[in-house]
Amino acid sequence: MTGGTGVLGRPLTERLRADGHEVRVLSRHAQPYAVDLVAGGSGLDAAVAGVDTIVHCATSPRGGDEQAAANLIAAARRAGVGHLVYISIVGVDRVPFGYYRTKLAVERLVEESGLGWTVLRATQFHDLLVMLFQILSKPPVMLVPAGVSDQPVAVAEVADRLADLAVGAPAGRVDDMGGPEVLTFPELARAYLRATGRRRPLVNVPLFGKAYRGFRAGGHLTPERAVGKATFGEHLAARFGAAGSPRR
Template sequence: MRVLVTGAGGRLGSAVLARLYDDGVTVRATSRQWRSDSEVEWVVADLVTGDGLDEAVSGVDAVLHLASAPKGGQTYQVDVLGTRRLVVAAGAAGVGHLVYISIVGVDRVSIPYYRHKLSAEQVVAAGPVPWSVLRATQFPQFLDDLLTSSSRLGPVIGDRAVLAQPVDPGEVAARLAARLVAGPLGGIEEYGGPQVLRFDEAVRAWREARGSRRPLLPVRIPGRLGRELRGGGLVTEALPRGVRTWADHLADTYGGTGRR
């Protein structure tokens, strides 16, 4: 099987490339700039302009679409219009399966980025290529970065009752690889980490692992968004789940246990 991976240079993309290589899959990966790799065929392609997409999808059996632009003001151009360009090109090339990575909660949480991800899902579903969508919960690295940025002024600032379900990117990569083998779902699958944590629980473990005494300064997120986040908009009950916990991530990152 020859698989095209977009967004291959990101955190998930790196894990996906390693997983597919271990599985013996022939991989072609896209980048906006030329790269050289003895194990991966890198091609230059741009979702915003469409340059290189026809060449990128030529001769591949499946596409893993991981590319996204959550920051920088190009989300709509990359995630929605870029996905449409990719789907059209893949359909014209006769690609047999397109797997799109999305986020648990895009249909429940009123964040602009999530609305664009949901629109991209709809583009994939309406396109000519047999498809699957995998919605994953947030990576522990994202939560770690969030806690670091929210504590820049001293205390860790956040809504103590917001719920999160960190999932290891390596486990998401394995799930994507399994979806490739299983073939087009024609639907949406959700995949989350092993634990649902309140924000204050995550902070407590994070502080312990880092040996920090920074207090939690609770600030309730107002309005509809706060209700969605506290009500479980970012978590899923879907099975199976990942096995690596928040504490595992903290132990690997900081050397502390992150356990109580």
């Protein structure tokens, strides 16, 4: 598994090992499979030798994902890996956001790899919104993007879904996975403020550009696939020990 020490990779590794599967964790610093996917090299070949399935979770908003995927796919071909599972994001083909374009390009590399493959798209994790709100709430006024909603999902639930896919046969592009609720940014932000005991006035700020229009149009949402169970409010309560249920 690439990115096995990350936000998604860690619970996925734990789930697979708990189910009795041998898991190799590939990351820049995880021994004995410390691998730089962007650089490639002999360490990558050794890491994937004898592997049945690769789950590719490693990613970086700073760039290099396409090269990393190309190196991983080449090594997987050489090793005769039978199944490559990739985690992507809902809306990568609908929202012209730079990071989303990269994820879509990696999807295409996976699909054209010649390997058996599975791609799962999920909505944003609860923790990503918390990190965003931690930044936005630092000033005395909290600015949020006007007209944008989100559909956060629990990372543990995505890990469980990926684990099931990893032990199954290659399935191609599977159904998207979204959180249980579509909520506006003010609703989500107020829930965060209540849960953390902060007081900030909210100001809706209109932004510009094609990516913003895509988010406003809900291209990153999948309300018809609201299969997640844990709500953002429940996540906040578990993390901060306070009621954070969004109020409409």
